[in-house]
Amino acid sequence: MTLAGHTAFxxxxxxxxxEACAAQLxxxxxxxxxMARRAEGLDAVIARLCDxxxxxxxxGFVGDAMDQDAVGEALQAAHALAGRLDSAFATVGGGxxxxxxxxxxxxLRDAFDMNVVSAFHVIAQAAPLMRPGGSIVCLSSGAAxxxxxxxxxxxxxxxxxxxxxxxxxxxxxxxxxxVNAIRPGLTRSGATQGLFDGGATPAFLPEYPLGRLGxxxxxxxxxxxxxxxxxAWITGQCIAVDGGNLLRRSPDLAPLxxxxxHYQET
Numbered sequence: 001m002t003l004a005g006h007t008a009f010x011x012x013x014x015x016x017x018x019e020a021c022a023a024q025l026x027x028x029x030x031x032x033x034x035m036a037r038r039a040e041g042l043d044a045v046i047a048r049l050c051d052x053x054x055x056x057x058x059x060g061f062v063g064d065a066m067d068q069d070a071v072g073e074a075l076q077a078a079h080a081l082a083g084r085l086d087s088a089f090a091t092v093g094g095g096x097x098x099x100x101x102x103x104x105x106x107x108l109r110d111a112f113d114m115n116v117v118s119a120f121h122v123i124a125q126a127a128p129l130m131r132p133g134g135s136i137v138c139l140s141s142g143a144a145x146x147x148x149x150x151x152x153x154x155x156x157x158x159x160x161x162x163x164x165x166x167x168x169x170x171x172x173x174x175x176x177x178x179v180n181a182i183r184p185g186l187t188r189s190g191a192t193q194g195l196f197d198g199g200a201t202p203a204f205l206p207e208y209p210l211g212r213l214g215x216x217x218x219x220x221x222x223x224x225x226x227x228x229x230x231x232a233w234i235t236g237q238c239i240a241v242d243g244g245n246l247l248r249r250s251p252d253l254a255p256l257x258x259x260x261x262h263y264q265e266t
Contacts (some may be wrong), residue, residue: 003086004029005229013093014041016216017139021089022058023049024220025227031057033078035071037064043069057081060240064111065092066113071121075129085129087227090122090238091139093161094191095154103152116160123168123179132176137167137226140181142242148250162238169236178235180226185242187214188223201253208228209244 008025012018013034021031026049036042042060048056051137062075063070079085093115098107119138126136143151144158162181186204188196195201196213204213222241225231240246 004242005082006030006086006184006228007078007082007084008032008227009035009075009088009126009262010091011035011074011118012037012061012093012139013136014111015091015191016265017184017187017219018024018089018091019045019048020216020220021091022225024217024224024264025087026053026056026058028228030227031081031140033061033074033081035061035063035065035074037257039063054061059149060084060157065090065118067119068121068125072125075122075125079129082115084131085126087132087135087137088122088126088130089137089139089223090229092118093141093158094138095157097152098152099150100152107153108156111157115154115157116164119161120164123164123172126167130175130177133232134177135227135230135231136168136172136177136179137223138179139183139239140165140183142183142185142240142245143185143204143248144238144251146250149252165238166236173235178226178231180231180235181220181238182219182226183238183240183242183246184219185214185240185245187216187219189216200251205225207245207248207251208254209247212243214241214243232241 008030010018011020013036039062046058046060049055061074063074095111123136140161141158144162165179165181186249219241
């Protein structure tokens with residue numbers, strides 16, 4: 001089943017996972033509205049997608065997914081492309097390494113805003129534009145389930161995001177709108193390249209039954225499935241796309257240099 005006629009919206013579009021998933025949606029025939037803060041990076045992603053898929057309908061909106069008004073404007077622009085909005089993929093999030101007792105209350109607030117509030121903006125403003133059958137997908141993490149030393153704020157925020165996904169799925173189900181999430185394991189991207197370069201791979205691999213870490217394209221099939229009609233009776237789920245990591249545990253990265261809060265000073 002293709003996505004011909006489908007309109008999709010993606011936040012954080014300059015991220016590796018967002019771009020890979022947008023590429024899959026475009027290959028299957030969707031028109032896509034991409035939102036990101038940096039115009040130059042957004043233009044580069046659009047160019048790559050159009051080069052990869054001749055005739056692709058890829059549009060961009062420069063704005064911050066933390067800004068409620070900007071998200072609303074971007075979603076309205078996506079809907080205006082063809083008078084419909086079929087799916088939305090909320091990818092904005094993140095967090096840094098810091099021991100629990102070194103956290104401040106503001107660290108937790110910042111992580112909540114980045115990982116939860118940014119997704120809430122998408123859910124709350126995309127749903128009224130969707131017909132029954134619409135799909136919203138959020139980018140969670142295996143860290144929502146597995147505790148991870150020195151990732152306290154991120155862990156708590158992603159767990160909260162999954163609570164939001166379940167609540168939204170329950171409330172929006174009566175309108176025929178589905179809300180789900182994917183939980184990547186450690187996946188190579190601009191934000192995580194330091195982990196790959198900093199010696200984390202040997203620590204991670206024993207916790208991944210499939211014997212390798214993730215690449216952005218590994219997420220694309222799951223997001224495409226959740227966005228499309230094949231998953232029409234699936235909602236409120238957080239699907240692990242993690243090489244089996246949730247069968248085991250998180251590695252202890254605390255001894256590695258980049259997990260040291262003074263790493264940048266040494």
